[in-house]
Amino acid sequence: MSSKVIHALYDDDDVLLNAVKEVKAADHHIEEVFTPFPVHGLDTAMGLERTRxxxxxxxxxxxxxxxxxxxxxxxxxxxxxxxxxxxxxxxxxxxxxxxxxxxxxxxxxxxxxxxxxxxxxxSKIWPFKKAENPDPRTTDDKFLMEIPVEGDSTALRALLEKTGAIEINIIEKSH
Amino acid sequence: MGHYEAPIREAIITGDKSYHDITVDVAAPIEGKANKSWWIVFSIAIVAMLWGFGSIAYTIGTGIGVWGLNNRINWAWDITNFVWWVGIGHAGTLISAVLLLFRQKWRMGINRSAEAMTIFAVVQAGMFPLIHMGRIWDGFYTLPIPNQYGNLWVNFNSPLLWDVFAISTYLSVSLVFWWTGLLPDFAMIRDRATKPFQKKIYSLVSFGWSGRAKDWQRFEEVSLVLAGLATPLVLSVHTIVSFDFATSVIPGWHSTVYPPYFVAGAVFSGFAMVQSLLLIMRKVSNLEDYITRVHIENMNKVILVTGGIVTVAYLSEFFVGWYTGSSYEDFVYLSVGAATGPYWWAFWSLIICNSIIPQLFWFKKIRRNYIWTFIISIFINIGMWFERFDIIVINLSRGHLPSSWTQFSPTFVDIGIFVGTIGFFFVLFLLYARTFPVIAQAEVKTILKSSGNNYKAARDLNQPNPTPKVADASSKTSIADDKSEKTNTLLDRLGKFDPNTEKPDDLKKISGVGPVLEKTLNKIGLYTFKQVSKMTKIEYDLLDSITESFPGRAERDDWAGQAKKMIS
CATH class of the missing domain: 1.10.790 (Major Prion Protein)
Incomplete structure (x- = not known):
């Protein structure tokens, strides 16, 4: 099965956090966010549950x-x-x-x-595990938001652009 | 969310850093080549280590008799060195765990190296009890495992066995704490690596860290809980080491003040060793912007406090020993007898190095001075070695039977093993400095906006973020407005790519260029390192104005320089 996802790249943690809130407010499901360092408040903004x-x-x-x-x-x-x-x-x-x-x-x-x-x-981290961050820059200074796309993506694209994404790509993701 | 920090607090990241600058600075020692001084120091350390290994082999092959031990002084340099190294190991966990619980931001710049120092120091410490067994192959008797004698178990009432459990728990917990913190930083190195071998190694050691939001959430909680566990652990370890002495009935040893006094002494010596190491490393590895005067001063304050605790303990031991009126107390390591007896030099080394010299740190000028700090830290390292030497050797040199009073003289094997552990320690630390991210860069990035000098300055001016360092580079005045025109100008300057005669290079090898940026560059007409290598300020500006993203990035990362290296 393959599905489409949007990868929106940000270059600032505060911009990203704000974007996550806006995307959530627009009722989109955020599949994953990859960040180079812990962004405080990101887990609550994404609606992640507390870790146990x-x-x-x-x-x-x-x-x-x-x-x-x-x-x-x-x-x-x-x-x-x-x-x-x-x-x-x-x-x-x-x-x-x-x-x-x-x-x-x-x-x-x-x-x-x-x-x-x-x-x-x-968290599925152990020796010989392959890294799964889609863009190598996300361990450096970029923040990547992954959103699944269903049907037309122009509105979502516009929303992401408005939130300050520096790069927006649609990726075919094979499972 | 706020990154506010009171303006009165000094910046702890200087040099106008951006997130990417931190990446580049931390990766630089790993990606670069070792310089001559590194090789010189490394060679000396290797020689010292080999001398130590030779001495250990000789000890194991021949027996403990090759040491200078005698009937009365049956513990000497071995246990002195053991306690000294364990003590040094305490600063790392204190910095990484206790300062994390207290939310001290300045720990971020130094915690990685302090933890590395801890682990390497505890490795050295652990060797001494092992070789002191004499029959090292029977070392497994310290573990409660079934053996050929049936129900012969270890004695869980013995502090020596508590030590086995404490030290091994401490070493292993410190190791996982350290490694877990390293994962994101190894991942950063992995994602930047251009050489395939490097990429393989760092993929392996980073355990496939991807930096998902959920991973970070767990990461932070795990760090916090580990810090909460490691804090009592670090206190317990030196407490238990002190029990080795305190539960005995030797005058000078059976002292109830030992546990807190040993812990303070351990932190004292550990911070001194961190100072000695980091003051050199910040210069050699160009980390002056991350290990600043603030870090040095804060550590010196901790040294002042713990040194004060140790001094108070000395005074109280001295007083209580004298006040008992017991003649046996007049030869213990803190007594008039010790100060004037045959070990007067060891007594006074302890007092001068540990109690008098560190008082210089009351002067702000001195505790903020790198040279002074380095000199004083060396004195403390020496003084803390003498403390353990005094506790063990001076106390044992006299006893209830005056005819057996004696002194200790080390053999070349004693000296060799001690020097060998110092060499081994530096071998490990030097290798670490070349292959590990020596700054916890992911954590440092979290405090950049609150504690970076540029961000603090911008906040004082009521600007949200600092202006990028090379902002003026993207001035668009003299460059033609039309993008295609700009592209043509750029290609005229750099040379066009001819698909018939040339092969495109993998531009991703240039650090700072990702797959997306590579595509953008290809679209413009840039395919080869040769083209990129010709870039100068004018071309960088042109490129920035065409792509309209990452202003100044190409120049900051020095693409041209990198590309030149790729060609050659």
């Missing part, structure tokens, strides 16, 4: 904490309790203060790494 990366980090952190508590209990209390420096390992609760550093490190370890992996998976 922070929530995943919290859950992964809890997982790490639970995992650390489990293996500390298994190793130090259950499997082979030792009497270290006259401080015998009788129960998890009594030994817990000595475990705090490991509990903390494992919480951070799990939260950080699993969150980053989730981010990479969700």
């Amino acid at each position: 990366m922070g929530v995943t980090a919290f859950l992964y952190g809890l997982t790490g904490l639970a995992f650390a508590a489990w293996f500390l209990n298994l190793i130090m209390i259950q499997d082979w309790p030792q009497n270290i420096g006259g401080k015998p390992s009788f129960s998890f609760a009594e030994n817990m203060p000595a475990f705090v550093p490991i509990l903390f490190e494992m919480t951070v370890f799990f939260a950080a790494h699993l969150m980053v992996i989730t981010f990479y998976m969700r």
Whole structure:
């Protein structure tokens, strides 16, 4: 299947943000916006939902904490309790203060790494992945808005020109 | 949305930059060739590194006996170096994480290099406990994994094991934090790369970053959460390093003040090392516009604060040791005994380098001076090495049994390993400076409009945006109005393209020319590097007036110069 999209190129983040708002106001669907740096407010202007990366980090952190508590209990209390420096390992609760550093490190370890992996998976970035920005200038100083076209595009074109696009191209996109 | 920033704040990006200028400046050290001084320093670093590797091999092959350790002083340079390197590693995360949480814009210019320094320093640090094991092949015993002895587990009550977990968590989390931030910048290099090999490498390391709005949204949240995680992490790491000493019963070590004092000392030494490195790098890599006096001054303020904390800790240790009246406390590293004993030189090096010399930063002239800052930062690096040396060697040199009192003298192997880690560190850092985007350019672009000197100046004049640097280049006076006429003039000057005898070049290889612009150029009649190479100011102006886009761009990117290089 192939469909047509309009690629509108901008050279300023504020102009782009304004354009996104105007295009949205004119009831057009914005497929994607490629920017060289995070443009603050762009996600809300495009109507993107809040990301849940922070929530995943919290859950992964809890997982790490639970995992650390489990293996500390298994190793130090259950499997082979030792009497270290006259401080015998009788129960998890009594030994817990000595475990705090490991509990903390494992919480951070799990939260950080699993969150980053989730981010990479969700955003589809990993080694050998091919880049998908349609114009190489979008990692330099240009901002590209991709809008699907159905039927006549002259009105949309005029709208984009009015918003300050410096280049407007219609691209056949094959899926 | 507003880019307002109070006019009283100094610009932290100077040199009238545009977004594209930032790209060009950050890519320049990677795309250019290394100069002679780089090769000289790199060769020295390689030699030092190889000396260190040789010493390590000798240690592992023969045993720890080749070091200067003795019965009483059973930890010395190895752990001194370990703590010194870990401490240096703290500034990077502090800059990238703590300053991010505090929304400090000046972190953007220096965070990438500070993080790189962190990772390379922690790599050096990690080597010392490993080789100190003696039987490095048994290193996996530090991990709680099943082994041939059945239920022989590691001891999770031991600070030494906490260290294993803390350092490895710190190293790995710093690494992903650093790499995630690098993705957009690697992508920028990738999209500019003209050589196929370069393009391949940067495509690989940029993980196919495309810069979608959703990616950026996640990117920002991930950065923020990582910063939130890394902040307590960085505090925990040096706290745990200090537990190595504080949980023992050696006089001078079993001190409750150690955790906060070690953390402050670590940040102190780390910032000093960042200063030493960046003051050189900003010159060598032409980054003076991004690492400015403001950055240097702010870092010096952090040094002043943390140096102050360290000094207060010294004073309180000194006082408390004296106040106990315990004779054992009179030989600890901060005592009258230490100041006048056989290690007086180590004691006074510590006091002078860490507590007295940094006080010069109270003078604004000095903390804004590059040369002074560099000199003082070197003193702090030395002083912080002595702090760890004093803690370990002075405290161990005396004990409860006077007959065993002794001193430490390093062997050539001790010295070799230390110098080797410095060499290894610089090898990594120099390679990094040539292959990595050393400024977090994507982040710097986000603060350009609020903190760029040109934008700030324009705002003071109530203009929305600064006038482009080469705005007058597009003056249209003497050039004919008709576009086709202009095109003819341009082609007359540059020479016409003859499809029968010439082959069109890939103009996209000129940085600044994309596929669309290439088509525009072709439409005008420009196909070859030869044509482009002849362009001068007049032709650039002509071109600008024909295309009516990117005014001044061709000149700024020096297309002619680039095209000349392509031909040759």
